[in-house]
Amino acid sequence: MSQIVDDWVQQLKGRITPVGEMSHWERLAGAFQLQRTDLVPAAPQLDAWQIAYAGHTHDEVQRDVDKTTEACIKTWAELRSDAIWMYVDIAHHIESFVSPEKRAQHFVRQDSADYLQYKPVVQTIDQAIELLESRAYLRHLEGTRPVTHYTPHLVQLLEFQEKMGRVVPVIVGAPTPTRIAEALADAHQLVKWTLVEPASKVHRYLQLCLDERLQALDFYRAIPAKNGCEFFCCFSGANAWGPSQFAEFGQYDQQFVEKARTIFPYILWHHCGRNLWLALEQLGEWEGIRAVQYDLPYYSDDQQWSAWCERVARLYAGKRCAANSPTPFVACHGSRAEVESMVCRFIEATLPYTTACVMPGCEVDPRTPVDNVRAMIDIARSYHPR
Numbered sequence: 236m237s238q239i240v241d242d243w244v245q246q247l248k249g250r251i252t253p254v255g256e257m258s259h260w261e262r263l264a265g266a267f268q269l270q271r272t273d274l275v276p277a278a279p280q281l282d283a284w285q286i287a288y289a290g291h292t293h294d295e296v297q298r299d300v301d302k303t304t305e306a307c308i309k310t311w312a313e314l315r316s317d318a319i320w321m322y323v324d325i326a327h328h329i330e331s332f333v334s335p336e337k338r339a340q341h342f343v344r345q346d347s348a349d350y351l352q353y354k355p356v357v358q359t360i361d362q363a364i365e366l367l368e369s370r371a372y373l374r375h376l377e378g379t380r381p382v383t384h385y386t387p388h389l390v391q392l393l394e395f396q397e398k399m400g401r402v403v404p405v406i407v408g409a410p411t412p413t414r415i416a417e418a419l420a421d422a423h424q425l426v427k428w429t430l431v432e433p434a435s436k437v438h439r440y441l442q443l444c445l446d447e448r449l450q451a452l453d454f455y456r457a458i459p460a461k462n463g464c465e466f467f468c469c470f471s472g473a474n475a476w477g478p479s480q481f482a483e484f485g486q487y488d489q490q491f492v493e494k495a496r497t498i499f500p501y502i503l504w505h506h507c508g509r510n511l512w513l514a515l516e517q518l519g520e521w522e523g524i525r526a527v528q529y530d531l532p533y534y535s536d537d538q539q540w541s542a543w544c545e546r547v548a549r550l551y552a553g554k555r556c557a558a559n560s561p562t563p564f565v566a567c568h569g570s571r572a573e574v575e576s577m578v579c580r581f582i583e584a585t586l587p588y589t590t591a592c593v594m595p596g597c598e599v600d601p602r603t604p605v606d607n608v609r610a611m612i613d614i615a616r617s618y619h620p621r
């Protein structure tokens with residue numbers, strides 16, 4: 236039980252003005268189940284943005300569970316998006332590979348508003364394999380998987396979700412095997428290895444990452460799912476991969492989602508950057524995925540925004556909810572009118588084929604103006620798919 240959650244529940248429960256006819260939970264779940272909803276859901280990935288919005292720095296939240304949770308609830312109470320994204324950064328998932336005394340040496344911070352980034356933990360593929368074979372991650376778990384405040388924070392948000400009567404879902408996010416493989420080594424390093432190292436070594440590395448991630452899913456079953464979490468975001472890597480890498484090494488992420496779908500009914504797949512068409516096709520086939528947070532067209536096939544959104548919506552007709560818009564860049568640097576236009580073009584290109592969820596292709600930059608975040612939510616509220 237947490238005081239901060241109880242204070243917010245007391246302040247909000249039964250006192251918030253309804254948005255539309257459905258609850259936030261019903262709206263997002265409906266879109267994920269490909270059903271018509273009263274409004275187009277808007278659930279921008281605000282994880283780090285919320286911290287800045289609430290006036291905290293990442294140094295502060297790193298040590299303070301209550302501040303992290305408070306930032307997320309405050310943001311939701313004031314913006315009323317259709318989901319609460321827990322605050323998560325890749326550091327949470329890499330920390331267990333590094334001893335507590337050495338973690339600070341691996342931190343990278345652009346500025347105080349930014350995520351806590353991690354320098355690669357390994358330089359060579361042999362080191363990477365050795366690190367995982369030695370099960371380094373089990374030595375520094377400190378009782379719970381993802382260390383530091385990740386677990387208590389998500390438990391607090393789920394307590395809020397339940398005590399509010401599931402009016403709004405909390406999205407818990409975790410990296411997939413390819414994302415962990417990139418985080419330990421660096422994304423470009425991994426691509427390089429797929430080209431210059433023996434394929435058997437790359438398979439060994441990715442298999443070890445998969446083993447670690449499958450074990451991690453036991454934590455997600457025991458803690459988030461047991462505390463009511465139903466919406467789970469898979470943060471995938473592989474966004475710098477080409478067709479040959481997907482053909483050779485794509486199966487590890489698929490095996491991850493195979494297990495995740497036995498735990499969570501609503502799986503959102505986050506695949507940001509330049510999206511290879513082949514990857515989007517796979518995500519339409521892998522069972523268990525309900526919605527795909529996609530991003531930009533691949534370098535070789537630049538298209539107009541509407542045409543790109545329509546192409547993805549046609550691909551996902553009868554299969555997936557399409558989540559996008561505006562791009563994180565336009566969200567951060569565009570005018571209110573540009574944000575609105577991009578969201579409208581996405582919704583109008585998508586709704587003839589499948590359900591839409593307004594959600595930039597990657598997390599909202601912490602420097603994004605509040606007015607632009609409000610704009611993307613407000614404009615979604617003007618569409619009535621029914």
Ligand SMILES: [Zn+2]
Binds near residue numbers: 505506507508597
């Ligand atoms: Zn992303």
